[in-house]
Amino acid sequence: MPELPEVETMRRGVSPVAGARIRSICFPRRPRLRPLSVEPSRAAFRRRASGRTIRAVERAGKRVVLVLEGDLRIVFEPRMTGLVLLGEPPSEEHVRARLRLDGGPVPELLFWDRRGLGVLAAWSMEEFSDRLGPARLGPDALALGRGGLRARLGASRRAIKVALLDQRAVAGVGNIYAAESLHRARIHPARSCRELSAREWTRLQRALEDVLREAIRYEGSTLSDGTYRNALNQDGGYQNQFRVYDRAGRPCPRCGDAAVVERIVQAQRATFFCPRCQR
Structure with a gap:
């Protein structure tokens, strides 16, 4: 953040x-x-x-x-x-x-x-x-081009959630939007990048781009600590749109009462996901 x-x-x-x-x-x-x-x-x-x-x-x-x-x-x-x-x-x-x-x-x-x-x-x-430069910072997450996410991460053995946070591979993605994008794409955060199919990579890149653009329209996310503010010292609004981030124990918005959001730790960072619809 x-x-x-x-x-x-x-x-x-x-x-x-x-x-x-x-x-x-x-x-x-x-x-x-x-x-x-x-x-x-x-x-x-x-x-x-x-x-x-x-x-x-x-x-x-x-x-x-x-x-x-x-x-x-x-x-x-x-x-x-x-x-x-x-x-x-x-x-x-x-x-x-x-x-x-x-x-x-x-x-x-x-x-x-x-x-x-x-x-x-x-x-x-x-x-x-x-x-x-390109040796230190990957391409922007909103400028990957068709198939760009798979090209950057598809050969990695890392868990997809962990790989998405690698700024040398893709620049700009952090903990919040990685979790939200993976939920929207129905992909479990612990799956290895190498396991994902071409269709899943396409779905994930589309979800990532959609989530980031939506969050920009809402001027970002102000969490419970109130730290983030826009340039005029006002709250962002995307925190009210979260599906899984910081919602452990609450019903999955896709599955309803059939499943609750769970929290795990990956690479020392909290990850939130639905165990039922994210495979």
């Missing part, structure tokens, strides 16, 4: 900053909190990015990317609790960076992170390619 739909929602929400100039960059001192990871360093980040114009706002997997003039990229990696915001933050004490802007419709862009696990980087195009 956040996953592709949440980060895409952030990207769309902060897109009005395109065309603005970064006047200054502030990293508020938070001595009681875990420090945010900034690359290459706070001083170098300021030197690289200050005074540059934001040309575009893009996404790389689970990261928001500001494309600056001069082939520089600012990369926001939210990880567990990070948010990229234009509106008032959920709390002032967890604002980790402020980019003050000129020449656009908003005065500043914020990076907020409650736990401080996120990363903020200012990279040249070469550095960006080294860290997030």
Whole structure:
């Protein structure tokens, strides 16, 4: 968390900053909190990015990317609790960076992170390619093309749920949307990738794409901890559409009273599924 739909929602929400100039960059001192990871360093980040114009706002997997003039990229990696915001933050004490802007419709862009696990980087195009190019990050889950999911994962011996979380294979999928997609495709999360038929791969890719697009329309999922917010500090809505995620012990929406959702652990992550309709 956040996953592709949440980060895409952030990207769309902060897109009005395109065309603005970064006047200054502030990293508020938070001595009681875990420090945010900034690359290459706070001083170098300021030197690289200050005074540059934001040309575009893009996404790389689970990261928001500001494309600056001069082939520089600012990369926001939210990880567990990070948010990229234009509106008032959920709390002032967890604002980790402020980019003050000129020449656009908003005065500043914020990076907020409650736990401080996120990363903020200012990279040249070469550095960006080294860290997030095809050798390090797989194709986006919404840009796989026909048969792309099977081509990336079909030879793996891993459980399909575990394989879907591999960002080197497919970028953007996390725990929530892997579970929801597998339920929609009627595939058991513990099955080996190599066991799936061509028809099942087609069904799974369609389910994955549908779930991700639906979640984007709902502006992502805000879980019970309330951490995720969109760029204007508002809740997402897809959590109200969950079929299996975090619904252990409740009836399967497909099977009704004939089966309840179960929870198992795979690769140290909780997995939710229906033992009756997911085979």
